[in-house]
Structures are given as structure tokens and as C-alpha cells.
Amino acid sequence: MTDELLIEKFLKGQTDAFNTLVWRWEKPLYNFILRYLGDSDKAKDVLQNTFIRAYKSLPKLKDRSRFATWIYQIALNQCHDCWKASQSGHLNLSELDNDDPDKKYERLTLIDSAHGPEKSAHNNDLAEYLRRALMLIPEEQRVVIIMKEYHGLKFTEIEAILQVPINTVKSRLYYGLSAMQKIFKQWGLDREDLRYEV
Amino acid sequence: MKCEKYKNLIIDELYDEIEPADRLRLREHLRTCPDCTEKLRSLRITSQILQKWPDTEPQINLTFIPEKRPAFSDWLKKLHIRKIAYGMATACAGLLILLAIGNTRFSYRNGNFDFQVSLFPNRPAMQAQSTNVLTKADLEQFKLQNDSTVNRLIAENNDHEKIRQAVLISTLYKELEAKRQSDLLVVSRALQQVHYGTEERINQTDRALESLIQYVNYQTPVNP
Numbered sequence: 500m501t502d503e504l505l506i507e508k509f510l511k512g513q514t515d516a517f518n519t520l521v522w523r524w525e526k527p528l529y530n531f532i533l534r535y536l537g538d539s540d541k542a543k544d545v546l547q548n549t550f551i552r553a554y555k556s557l558p559k560l561k562d563r564s565r566f567a568t569w570i571y572q573i574a575l576n577q578c579h580d581c582w583k584a585s586q587s588g589h590l591n592l593s594e595l596d597n598d599d600p601d602k603k604y605e606r607l608t609l610i611d612s613a614h615g616p617e618k619s620a621h622n623n624d625l626a627e628y629l630r631r632a633l634m635l636i637p638e639e640q641r642v643v644i645i646m647k648e649y650h651g652l653k654f655t656e657i658e659a660i661l662q663v664p665i666n667t668v669k670s671r672l673y674y675g676l677s678a679m680q681k682i683f684k685q686w687g688l689d690r691e692d693l694r695y696e697v
Numbered sequence: 698m699k700c701e702k703y704k705n706l707i708i709d710e711l712y713d714e715i716e717p718a719d720r721l722r723l724r725e726h727l728r729t730c731p732d733c734t735e736k737l738r739s740l741r742i743t744s745q746i747l748q749k750w751p752d753t754e755p756q757i758n759l760t761f762i763p764e765k766r767p768a769f770s771d772w773l774k775k776l777h778i779r780k781i782a783y784g785m786a787t788a789c790a791g792l793l794i795l796l797a798i799g800n801t802r803f804s805y806r807n808g809n810f811d812f813q814v815s816l817f818p819n820r821p822a823m824q825a826q827s828t829n830v831l832t833k834a835d836l837e838q839f840k841l842q843n844d845s846t847v848n849r850l851i852a853e854n855n856d857h858e859k860i861r862q863a864v865l866i867s868t869l870y871k872e873l874e875a876k877r878q879s880d881l882l883v884v885s886r887a888l889q890q891v892h893y894g895t896e897e898r899i900n901q902t903d904r905a906l907e908s909l910i911q912y913v914n915y916q917t918p919v920n921p
Contacts, residue, residue, distance in 0.1 A: 514763040521759050529755035543757050550759055629750040647712060648747045654714060669705040673740075676708075680743040688746055689739075 503563040510558060517557070520566075521550055527650060528574050534645045535578040536585075537634045545581050549574045571660045575642065582638060625688070632682045640675030643668055700726075700733050707737050711744060807832060 500519070508516035528549060533542040552573050560569055633641050646652045646660070658665045683689045706723045709715035715723065727734045796816045804811040 512763075514761050517761050518759075521761065525755050525757070525759060526752060529757070530752045533753070534750070543755065546755060546757065547759060550761075554761055625746075626750040629747060644747065648744060649750070649752070654709075654712075666705060669708045673704045673708050676711075676740045676743050677736075679747065680739050683743060683746055689742055 502566045506557060506560070506563045506566060517554060520553075524570060525550075528570065531571070531645055531650060532574055532578055534630070534633060534649060535575075535638075535642060536581060537630045538585075541581055541585070545574070545577045549577050552577070565659075568656065568659045571646075575660065578642075579638070628686060628688060632679055632686070632688075635682060636675055636678045640671045640678065643671045644675045644679065647672055700730060703730075703733055707733065707740065710737065711740055807834070 502520065502523070505516045505520050505523075509520070525546065529542055529546050532545045532549070533539055536542055536545065549570070553570055556573070560566065633644070636644075642661070643657060646657045647654075652660070654665050654668055657668045661668065680689070703723060703726055706715060706719050709719060710723055727737065793816060797814055800815045800818055802811075802813045802815075804813075
């Protein structure tokens with residue numbers, strides 16, 4: 500059953516149809532939020548808030564075929580609010596010079612470089628390092644990387660969710676991946692043996 | 698700077714969302730640019746590394762249960778409160794504008810232009826305000842108006858008195874006329890009676906005289 504049909508049933512009063520939508524979308528959205536925030540507890544809270552918001556606002560959604568874009572937008576806004584709240588008192592990434600990404604990542608990687616895999620030989624959890632690396636790049640680049648790498652969204656879909664020009668999406672992806680590449684290199688994650696591990 | 702314009706194409710190529718013409722253009726460039734070639738290769742490796750983070754289950758049970766709404770809230774929901782509120786607000790605004798237009802006053806007095814906007818008629822206040830700006834000319838004008846009004850009232854009173862007297866005279870005249878008519882009728886009747894009585898008496902006298910003459914004629918012998 501398509502999302503549109505489930506929405507139609509939900510709007511007719513069948514709450515179970517919404518539960519089916521939740522069941523269908525909870526995993527991709529949870530992983531999106533988890534990679535955005537890097538914290539599983541916060542991700543669960545944000546996921547719950549996302550679905551509550553969707554439950555309340557679904558009757559206002561005019562174009563039901565846009566449900567995927569719409570639910571990603573809700574999750575994105577929730578993540579952004581949560582991220583902003585958690586960043587108060589921490590390093591403010593947006594204050595760094597956006598025009599000089601190389602410099603920025605040098606500074607950022609210095610903060611966390613001591614916790615690379617080579618320093619903690621017993622910790623072989625690559626996912627944990629990827630989580631940590633994603634937390635080091637700016638929010639706007641991270642979200643594009645997550646959407647493209649983990650959700651396989653097309654550039655036009657990302658453009659619709661973020662509501663920014665497609666070239667901006669590509670540019671953010673380029674700089675985001677470049678930053679990740681530098682972090683991986685610094686942490687030794689780009690070694691051949693590690694690439695084929697896990 | 699030359700490579701700057703190929704950044705987006707490198708990204709397109711990386712995710713296989715590149716147009717055929719752009720792919721040819723990029724490949725042409727990569728053939729002569731080792732930096733961009735290396736960049737594409739390293740970004741591909743980065744992408745591969747990122748893919749090592751597998752999806753995880755949320756470990757959360759989210760189930761929505763239908764909310765039992767009280768009947769009153771259903772009724773309120775059907776009312777479209779927002780639409781009603783907008784309608785009422787628009788109507789109130791319209792009413793206020795109409796009141797303001799209806800109670801706007803322009804006046805020109807003694808060379809001064811006066812403009813007053815009010816939502817409600819406020820005549821006593823306007824009078825009080827106008828008293829504050831009274832001039833000698835206004836007082837003279839008021840005195841003249843007052844005199845004229847008093848004279849008019851006196852004249853009207855005199856006229857009223859005359860009319861009242863005329864009505865009284867007319868009434869008296871009518872009463873007297875009626876009385877006179879009545880008297881004339883009485884006199885006329887009396888005269889008629891006198892007339893009939895006199896005529897009757899003459900007739901009686903004539904008849905008596907005729908009888909007497911006849912009697913005398915019988916008593917007296919006729920001389921030969």
C-alpha cells in the first residue's frame with residue numbers, strides 16, 4: 500500500500516494507517532536523525548517528536564505525493580532545533596570561516612584527532628569513528644552527506660527538502676566529503692586494510 | 698580556477714547523476730588534470746568508507762492510539778473558529794471604519810478649518826469645544842438671534858391672541874344670530890296668529906253685521 504493510500508485512510512479516521520506509516524518510516528528517519536545528531540537517546544526523542552508533529556500536521560499536507568520530502572523536512576527541522584540547543588556552550592561551527600574549508604577542518608580535526616583509531620587500538624568500531632567524524636563537519640554539509648550517502652536521495656530530492664539551489668547542494672557535498680576525507684586521512688581511516696574491514 | 702567549475706561535475710560523476718555530455722567534458726578534463734583525477738578517486742574512497750556505517754534499528758516502539766475527543770471539541774472543530782474569528786474581525790474593522798467616516802466632521806469658522814474624527818457622535822463635547830473659541834462677533838450674533846427669536850415669539854403670541862379673540866367673536870356672533878333667528882321665528886309665528894285672529898274676528902263681525910241687517914230688515918215694514 501502506498502504512502503498516499505495510507506494517508507487517505509488516516510485522514511478518514513484510521514489511526515492504524517498512520518501506525519503503518521510510522522512502521523515504514525521509523526528506521527530510515529531514525530538513522531537519518533542518529534547520523535545528524537550522533538546521539539541515540541536524542542535521536543529517539545527527535546524521532547518521536549517528528550512523528551507527533553507529522554500526526555498533527557498531516558491533515559494540512561496538500562500534495563500527498565510529497566510525503567517523503569515533507570517528513571524529512573519535519574525531521575530536519577527537529578534535528579536542527581535539537582542540534583542548536585545542544586550546541587549552546589560548545590564550539591560554534593557556524594562562526595568559523597565558511598569560505599576557507601581547509602582551515603576550518605584543520606582546526607576541527609585537531610580537536611578530536613587524539614581520539615583516532617590508532618590511539619585506541621582496541622576500539623574497532625568504525626561506525627563510532629564515522630559518527631564522530633560527521634559531528635566535526637558543519638551541520639549543512641553533514642545533512643547533505645547523510646541524505647546522499649545513507650539515504651540515496653537524488654540531488655533534486657535533496658534540493659526540495661532543503662529548499663536550496665541544486666548547485667548549493669552539490670557544493671556542500673563536495674566540501675563536506677573533502678572535509679571527511681581529511682579527517683579520515685588524519686585518523687588513518689583511509690588505509691586500504693581499514694577500508695575493507697568491518 | 699580552471700578546476701573550480703568541475704567540482705559539481707565530479708560530484709555528479711561520483712553519484713552517477715551526470716549528463717552524458719558533461720561526462721565527456723569531465724573525462725576530457727580528467728585526462729589532463731591529475732589533481733581532479735586524484736580528487737575524484739579520494740572522494741570515491743571517502744564515500745566507500747562512509748558506507749561502512751550500517752543502519753540500525755531504532756529500538757523504540759511508537760504506536761499512535763486514537764485520541765478520544767469530547768463531543769464539544771468536535772463541535773468546536775467543525776465550527777472553523779479561525780474562519781469565524783477572521784470574519785468577525787473583518788466585520789468589526791469595517792464597522793469601525795464606517796463609524797469613523799460617519800462621525801468625521803469638517804467645519805470652517807472664522808477663518809479656521811476644523812477637522813474632527815470620532816467613532817461615536819459626540820455633540821456635547823463639540824459644543825463645549827466650540828464654547829471655548831467664542832468671539833465677540835459670535836456673542837453679537839447670538840444676541841441678534843436671541844432678539845429675533847423673542848420678537849418672533851411675541852409676534853406669534855399677538856397673532857395667537859387675535860385669532861383667539863376672533864374665534865370668540867365669531868362664536869358669539871353665531872350664538873346671537875341663532876338667538877335672533879329664534880326670536881324672529883317667534884315673532885313671525887305671533888304675527889301669523891294675530892293675523893289669523895284678526896281675520897277671523899273681522900269675518901265674525903261681518904257675519905254679525907249681516908245678521909243684524911237682516912234682522913232689522915224683517916222688523917221694519919216696508920213703506921209703500
